[in-house]
Amino acid sequence: MRVLDVLSLSTQAIARNKLRSFLTTLGIIIGVASVVAMVHLGQSATRSVTERIASIGSNLLFVMPGTSLRGPGAVRTSAENFDLSDVDAIRREVDGVEVAPALATTARVVVGNANDTIPVLGTSNEYLSVRNHPLDYGRAFESGELSSGASVCIIGKTLVDEMFLGQEPLGATIRVGRTACRVIGVLSEKGESMGQDRDKTILMPIKAVQRRLVGKLDVSVIYVSALVDGTTKRVQSQIESLLRQRRRVDSGGVDDFYVRDTQEIAEALESTTNTLTVLLGAIAAVSLLVGGIGIMNIMLVSVTERTREIGIRLAIGARARDVLNQFLVESIVLSTLGGIIGLLLGVGGTWLLTWKLDMPFVLSPLIMVVGFSFSVAIGVVFGFFPARKAARLNPIDALRHE
Amino acid sequence: MSDGYGEVRESGVPPTIVELCDVYKIYGRGATEVRALDGVSLTIRAGEFVAIMGPSGSGKSTCMNIIGCLDSPSAGQYIFSGVDVGTLGRDERALVRRHFMGFVFQSYNLLPRTSALSNVELPLVYEGVRPALRHRRAVSALAAVGLADRQAATSAELSGGQQQRVAIARALVTEPPVLLADEPTGNLDTVMAREVMTQLTDVRRERGVTIVMVTHEPDIARYADRVLLFTDGKLVRDGTPAEVLA
Numbered sequence: 001m002r003v004l005d006v007l008s009l010s011t012q013a014i015a016r017n018k019l020r021s022f023l024t025t026l027g028i029i030i031g032v033a034s035v036v037a038m039v040h041l042g043q044s045a046t047r048s049v050t051e052r053i054a055s056i057g058s059n060l061l062f063v064m065p066g067t068s069l070r071g072p073g074a075v076r077t078s079a080e081n082f083d084l085s086d087v088d089a090i091r092r093e094v095d096g097v098e099v100a101p102a103l104a105t106t107a108r109v110v111v112g113n114a115n116d117t118i119p120v121l122g123t124s125n126e127y128l129s130v131r132n133h134p135l136d137y138g139r140a141f142e143s144g145e146l147s148s149g150a151s152v153c154i155i156g157k158t159l160v161d162e163m164f165l166g167q168e169p170l171g172a173t174i175r176v177g178r179t180a181c182r183v184i185g186v187l188s189e190k191g192e193s194m195g196q197d198r199d200k201t202i203l204m205p206i207k208a209v210q211r212r213l214v215g216k217l218d219v220s221v222i223y224v225s226a227l228v229d230g231t232t233k234r235v236q237s238q239i240e241s242l243l244r245q246r247r248r249v250d251s252g253g254v255d256d257f258y259v260r261d262t263q264e265i266a267e268a269l270e271s272t273t274n275t276l277t278v279l280l281g282a283i284a285a286v287s288l289l290v291g292g293i294g295i296m297n298i299m300l301v302s303v304t305e306r307t308r309e310i311g312i313r314l315a316i317g318a319r320a321r322d323v324l325n326q327f328l329v330e331s332i333v334l335s336t337l338g339g340i341i342g343l344l345l346g347v348g349g350t351w352l353l354t355w356k357l358d359m360p361f362v363l364s365p366l367i368m369v370v371g372f373s374f375s376v377a378i379g380v381v382f383g384f385f386p387a388r389k390a391a392r393l394n395p396i397d398a399l400r401h402e
Numbered sequence: 403m404s405d406g407y408g409e410v411r412e413s414g415v416p417p418t419i420v421e422l423c424d425v426y427k428i429y430g431r432g433a434t435e436v437r438a439l440d441g442v443s444l445t446i447r448a449g450e451f452v453a454i455m456g457p458s459g460s461g462k463s464t465c466m467n468i469i470g471c472l473d474s475p476s477a478g479q480y481i482f483s484g485v486d487v488g489t490l491g492r493d494e495r496a497l498v499r500r501h502f503m504g505f506v507f508q509s510y511n512l513l514p515r516t517s518a519l520s521n522v523e524l525p526l527v528y529e530g531v532r533p534a535l536r537h538r539r540a541v542s543a544l545a546a547v548g549l550a551d552r553q554a555a556t557s558a559e560l561s562g563g564q565q566q567r568v569a570i571a572r573a574l575v576t577e578p579p580v581l582l583a584d585e586p587t588g589n590l591d592t593v594m595a596r597e598v599m600t601q602l603t604d605v606r607r608e609r610g611v612t613i614v615m616v617t618h619e620p621d622i623a624r625y626a627d628r629v630l631l632f633t634d635g636k637l638v639r640d641g642t643p644a645e646v647l648a
Contacts, residue, residue: 001527005527009527012516012520309514312511313524314472314496315511316499316524316528316572316573317501317525317576318496318500319497321493322528396472399511
């Protein structure tokens with residue numbers, strides 16, 4: 001029997017029962033689509049996390065007070081805050097770094113008739129490069145403004161859009177807490193990150209925030225950026241030994257501060273999303289398996305229902321292996337069709353979701369090949385048993401079957 | 403059409419094509435043992451038209467299934483065209499059926515929702531004949547049974563007599579030397595039955611094909627030139643219709 005004839009016999013049988021064939025295939029379609037979509041979405045999420053962490057600033061170290069247990073869910077205990085002398089010390093003692101102090105708070109901000117509670121960050125000009133958040137237009141702080149703690153501010157795009165409503169922000173005076181504050185610059189757009197609008201922010205000289213908004217001379221975080229790639233580890237250990245000295249931590253004692261690398265955070269988050277991807281993929285693979293059982297079920301029913309047809313085929317000269325091939329190919333064709341449709345749906349669904357969620361669309365040829373081959377394999381495995389049952393029928397009994 | 407057997411027939415006695423020697427077909431064991439065939443010996447010559455008759459349970463269908471290589475005997479020898487086919491395995495018997503046997507059944511047994519032409523082409527598909535040639539042969543086989551204009555019709559669109567003629571076309575499209583008919587008129591009224599029997603006698607005359615037909619209707623058996631009468635798994639009478647049915 002010619003290979004093409006086996007294929008055409010099988011497709012004829014499938015076409016004769018369109019609705020049933022579709023329903024049979026549906027299990028595979030859903031299985032493949034969910035496997036492909038889940039793994040792709042997981043990879044997109046990983047990519048989006050790493051991209052966002054890169055956008056925070058590369059070679060970036062966070063120096064924070066408190067004791068840290070390593071890991072994504074770090075526990076922090078309270079400890080004495082830093083002040084600007086610590087910042088100066090790091091600038092002075094550690095080579096090849098850019099240092100930006102930061103003191104975060106929130107304040108009631110009034111622009112004309114609009115008012116909202118906005119995160120305010122006291123910092124220095126280094127913040128713009130260390131945190132990779134450059135100005136869109138306007139200017140940075142002048143050194144006089146920084147040393148005197150002048151009430152000037154640089155605002156994020158969201159404020160321009162939502163509070164200035166098309167008016168020119170540069171040179172305007174806004175109210176931040178109880179301070180009148182002149183806008184000197186506008187930050188470039190950063191978009192949303194982990195549920196936070198990073199453009200809804202106000203930068204002020206750190207001394208202005210310390211005196212006018214917080215009333216303390218604290219620095220809550222020190223951002224340190226290593227200027228040369230691959231030196232973050234050295235910078236980190238230098239900062240650690242410097243701060244141990246300044247904060248009088250005994251050798252062997254527990255640090256009351258910690259230095260955290262963005263790379264570490266990225267790796268921790270990446271391993272989390274990877275675990276999630278594997279988990280979701282595994283759940284989806286179970287649905288593919290269930291789809292395969294669906295095929296087997298329908299094929300078994302189909303063999304019983306078509307017993308007489310099988311008898312006719314045997315009587316006119318089909319060998320057992322011809323019948324086996326026909327039914328096996330039928331199930332492979334069904335599962336392959338399901339695989340193709342599922343693949344298209346999975347990729348399409350991923351594209352739609354990543355577009356809606358504003359994530360990068362990652363296309364992985366590997367997972368597409370794996371998903372598709374898996375669906376074909378399911379056709380072979382789950383089609384074999386019903387096909388063998390058909391091939392083993394006795395022609396006389398099969399012909400008598402009502 | 404040259405059939406090879408015609409020349410022999412003209413020169414004298416046609417060769418034996420079917421030879422059963424002391425054939426048994428036994429189902430079950432011990433107390434529940436059923437002897438569907440109980441020591442049957444018979445020979446059929448090429449080109450003969452043989453009717454097998456007998457009450458139900460007499461073993462006539464079992465006998466035809468064995469002659470048609472659908473079944474194998476429990477004991478005894480079946481020589482087909484000089485070859486012992488009684489001991490062949492499943493797939494070998496399938497090949498004998500494919501190349502040497504054509505089947506016509508009481509309930510036509512056409513594939514449902516399939517055109518007459520595709521039904522007739524089916525045996526050629528298993529033979530591995532190329533599609534173009536397959537199509538030509540199926541068209542001419544349908545034309546031979548007078549259904550040239552019903553190629554695209556499915557069995558639901560054909561009368562019983564027409565369906566049985568499609569089945570005859572399907573049985574003969576591979577040009578087998580033997581045609582086996584199991585109650586071919588059992589589901590047909592007398593008009594259509596006569597139509598089908600005429601068809602069978604025509605193909606026999608034109609092609610010299612050997613026909614073995616199971617029937618329980620004496621009127622139908624009279625179309626044959628020899629009648630075998632079975633009772634309780636034994637061949638009890640063998641002769642012309644006039645002798646056996648008298």
